[in-house]
Amino acid sequence: MKRSLIALSSLACGMAFASAPVGKPAPAFNVTDLAGKPVNLADYKGKTVVLEWNNFGCPFVQKHYKSGNMQALQKKYGKEVVWLAVNSTTRESSDYADPMTLDKQLRDFRAEPARYLMDEPGQMGMAYGAKVTPHMYIIDPSGKVVYNGAIDDKRSTNPEDVKTSKNYVAAALDELKAGKPVTTASTTPYGCTIKYK
């Protein structure tokens, strides 16, 4: 009830930017994947969910795809967790890509997220307070946000930096798997501003 009220009020104000801080229940979402099928957070109850805000036009995202870093993570953890890529870029931005283009880009990069979510009106991104691509979130099986922030500690667009960086998402997923609390649960996300409506 409370949550739907919040959703309602954010609709009313148009630009209400919320957040999904660590330790709080993850905001529900209701979006579609590239094939147009509906996807809800509730579909993944009891599973660990990774959210990766994505926009292939962004050099920070390209850093992690050209180096193969993101694909490797998706592949390594894809069996245990539900990896969802999300695109909140507005149709009005020059960075907007339609589902067909995105499908091709995913195949070109051999990316393997479980689903790729179209959040074109940007409601899901705003509910989560997603600021940049790639902004990463991890939601634990009980539906709580356990990680919110950057993918790693090297804020740059240089693919070479991937080799020497500390990957926060991988560290958090390993700790979750071992039943430990996440040591570094909140970091400053870096990347390109998400172009909302």
Added chain:
Amino acid sequence: MTFQGLTRLFVAIAALAWGAAVHAAPVVKTEHVEAQLVAEAVTAQPGKPVLVGLKLRMAEHWHTYWKNPGDSGLPTKIEWVLPEGWKAGEIQWPYPRPLPIGPLMNYGYEDEVVLLSQLTPPAGASGAQTLRAKAEWLVCKDICIPEKGELDLTLEVGPAEPKPDPRNVGSIERAKGMLPVAAPGWKSESSLSAKQLVVRLTPPPGTSPPKQVSFFPEREQLIEPAAPQKVTREGDSLRIEMKLVEPPPTNVTRVAGVAVAEAGWPGIGRKAIAIEAPVSTQPIAAAGSTSAARPASAQIDGSVLAALGFAFLGGILLNLMPCVFPVLGIKVMGFVEHAHGDARAMRLQGVIFAAGVVLSFLLLAGIMLALRAAGGQLGWGFQLQSPLVVTLLAGLFFLLALNLSGVFEWGIFAQSLTSNLSAKGRYADALLAGVLATVVATPCTAPFMGAAVGFTLTQGAGLALLVFATLGAGMALPVLLLALFPALLRRLPRPGAWMETFKQVLAFPLYATVAWLVWVIGAQAGNDAVLALLGGLVFIAMGAWMYGRWDHSPGLWRPTVAVLFAIAGLAIAWPAPQGSAAAGGASARAGELAWQEWSPEKVSQLTGGGQAVFVDFTAAWCVTCQVNKRVALHDAEVMQAFAAKGVVPLRADWTRQDPRITATLAALGRNAIPVYALYTPGSPDPQLLPEVLTPSIVIAELSRLPAAKPAATTLTQRPGGNE
């Protein structure tokens, strides 16, 4: 043409005449930026710094970033490659402008920016010197492009007085004019609450502050860059309220940044001033609020000396705690026995004991600081948040108590606490007693210590350790005094049969401590854990009894069996990993306030609805908290006052780790409990009550509130509805 104009012309002509050394530095053109190195002068003198800037001209509507880029982006980077012996300073950043993008906000520059750095040639430099820079910048409009350029600039180094380079004077002067400057005479303060950062700027007398100001913090993830900043006038001061990021940042001890007034700062003549404000533990009062009248008994105004003083006093008080006193009592009795012996040896023992206490405090504090540095959300008392530590302590206290009751003597396995064996043994014993005293003291957070420890943790690690060492010194003081001045001991009765009786009496405070620890385990890990712990204690008792009963039998079977029993006892008592107790403590009982479970949202929800909220930050292991609850909070008159004012009591239970509570305490400037906070509607910062409560303090605090609105008292909120 003026004289100055003529010299400038002359310099320009002379510069041209010098040829290669004074070519304008090459311009590097990328898709969206033209980059160039510019120097304030065409020549430099050996050993004297010269300002060199990286000039970036952005294509229309494209921008690059400030050192804190805001919600996204990347600050521009310059890597200098200089001739041998040259030194390069940090980038001096001109003040940024806010660049809103949809619901987000960046801090950066459009059109043109010059990032200045101070470069210093070595004393022996001469001739043409080529300065190179590898620069990287992210330039964005709708999309972002990372770009880079390798730039160079040649300067003539010689004895001549440097002349300004006419080609760059404009750019360099503009950039220098945009550097934030110190504001002499202006006072800046800041405070953090759970949701807000407040910076207050007070001009020197006779100056009135500008009306509109924006603040740009140096630290990222401090405020929400896009949230509007609320600027109000408060007497002569300017108050800037900003929304903190969620969850609120921890370890903020100072707020540094740039305050920009488009109309200029009166008396300074610039648009940007550098702000470096210490963060006070007390909220900066909004105009008209009454927090000046708060009781001051246990507040610390943040000064180091006061913190050390309180730590020392708190340490002395620790000696009187029920869990510490027996251990010290035994130590003192040991002295009594030897009071007529070797005074020098006894002094040494006293010093070793004190060293043991101080070192153990440093070790515990070091562990806590290390865990915090590794990202753990811990405060003092953290040891008792682990059921395992509580179990081990219960076992230790129980064993000590059995020993005092005379069930067994330590014998050869460990030196007796009252041992009179060799001198060496006595020193080891003194050290052990110091360590033991510290371990048993940790549960008893004396009054004063909360504020001292909380203040400590907001300071650097060095000071934190100093405060803990002082705490230990205070605790060791009484025993040390007795050891150093044995004359004092002669006032005590001579050794005799009374000592055995006294020793046995001392067992009872220890049994009481065990009872309390069992209750803590119950609160942490539930009823089953209580049974396990008590069962384990029974086994420990059997082991201790056997060890004592067959005191004189030779051979190894006696210690072996005793140790086996002790191990069995521990195994039984060992708490299950992540023992899951029901989220407790939120139900109302007869004769108590109707406590509800605390959450930050609940506080804002209730105060938003016009209700006052009283938050009790408590834990089962916090003795002072329990005393306050019995003495003050559940006093009949206090409960009446709560009802009359419609104040909703919330309980934040820190018995087990809860990062939200740790974060909220940090925002209040505290790191240990008890903390009592009274939130009133319309004011984001709560009133903090003293750590030691009496009914009259609470009633006085509540009486300042307006009477309850009738509708507001019928609250039927279910705690934690959607979690």
